[in-house]
Amino acid sequence: MTVTEVNNSTIRSDTTIFLRDRLKNAISDPIAAKRSASSSFVMTSYPQREATYPLITVKVKNMEQFQRMGMQSESTSVGILVEIRVWGRNVKERDELGDDVYEFLRTAQYGTPSTVDANLHDFNLLSSVLVDEPDVKSLLMEINYLYVSG
Amino acid sequence: MAVVVMGLPKAMAMMKAASIAVINKANDGVHEAGFFMEGEIVASIAGQRGEPKSVDTGRFKNSLSTDNSKKLESKVTTNLSYAKALEFGTSKLPARNHFSNSASRNKHKVAEFIQAEVATV
Numbered sequence: 001m002t003v004t005e006v007n008n009s010t011i012r013s014d015t016t017i018f019l020r021d022r023l024k025n026a027i028s029d030p031i032a033a034k035r036s037a038s039s040s041f042v043m044t045s046y047p048q049r050e051a052t053y054p055l056i057t058v059k060v061k062n063m064e065q066f067q068r069m070g071m072q073s074e075s076t077s078v079g080i081l082v083e084i085r086v087w088g089r090n091v092k093e094r095d096e097l098g099d100d101v102y103e104f105l106r107t108a109q110y111g112t113p114s115t116v117d118a119n120l121h122d123f124n125l126l127s128s129v130l131v132d133e134p135d136v137k138s139l140l141m142e143i144n145y146l147y148v149s150g
Numbered sequence: 151m152a153v154v155v156m157g158l159p160k161a162m163a164m165m166k167a168a169s170i171a172v173i174n175k176a177n178d179g180v181h182e183a184g185f186f187m188e189g190e191i192v193a194s195i196a197g198q199r200g201e202p203k204s205v206d207t208g209r210f211k212n213s214l215s216t217d218n219s220k221k222l223e224s225k226v227t228t229n230l231s232y233a234k235a236l237e238f239g240t241s242k243l244p245a246r247n248h249f250s251n252s253a254s255r256n257k258h259k260v261a262e263f264i265q266a267e268v269a270t271v
Binding site (some may be wrong): 052053061062064087129131133136137138140 | 234235238242250254
């Protein structure tokens with residue numbers, strides 16, 4: 001399923017799939033040659049399929065209505081909080097992939113195809129939190145987009 | 151003909167006093183909200199909200215504290231090393247989001263604490 005823009009009735013799933021597919025195309029998989037067919041580099045959280053590190057997970061964590069677009073209007077402006085998490089085998093890999101993800105999303109706002117064309121406006125990186133485990137190092141980025149529904 | 155404005159220094163002093171009172175009351179509201187949020191996060195950890203229960207020994211639940219030492223700021227924190235893993239999840243443990251979900255759920259409640267205090271000025 002290819003998603004080219006986020007639609008009112010499928011905001012969460014469209015946002016998740018749109019970003020997953022864009023990241024999949026834009027970010028190079030460090031183990032592309034070795035990755036098994038049952039595993040994927042960019043996935044929606046939490047993956048049901050085999051997890052082979054490094055990988056990136058995408059999920060919509062929260063949706064919040066900022067305001068209605070006027071009296072007698074059913075249109076709303078909505079904040080979409082997206083969690084993009086980079087899971088690396090070591091700190092270097094995690095940091096490099098994290099930088100790639102941020103750089104891609106920052107520069108994918110305009111142009112073709114762009115997140116703005118997909119109705120995701122006002123890209124904003126809210127936080128980056130490191131969660132380290134003995135074997136897996138992860139970076140959890142929270143990104144906010146503005147979506148106008150209706 | 152001259153226009154004389156009377157009582158300007160007094161009016162300005164009153165406005166300054168009022169603004170200080172509003173800030174002090176807002177500060178009280180922020181600090182009350184901090185304690186309220188601590189209670190909400192504890193309830194979340196105890197499994198009384200939407201998140202899964204994260205109580206085994208009770209160490210995590212009892213480790214929360216609220217720091218109201220700064221003006222107009224309240225921080226609910228824990229110093230446990232594994233709190234981050236519970237909050238954000240790991241490769242083996244799903245995220246439990248006790249802090250972030252509590253914050254999202256109670257955003258309006260926090261504003262109400264501040265509004266209620268400021269309204270008493």
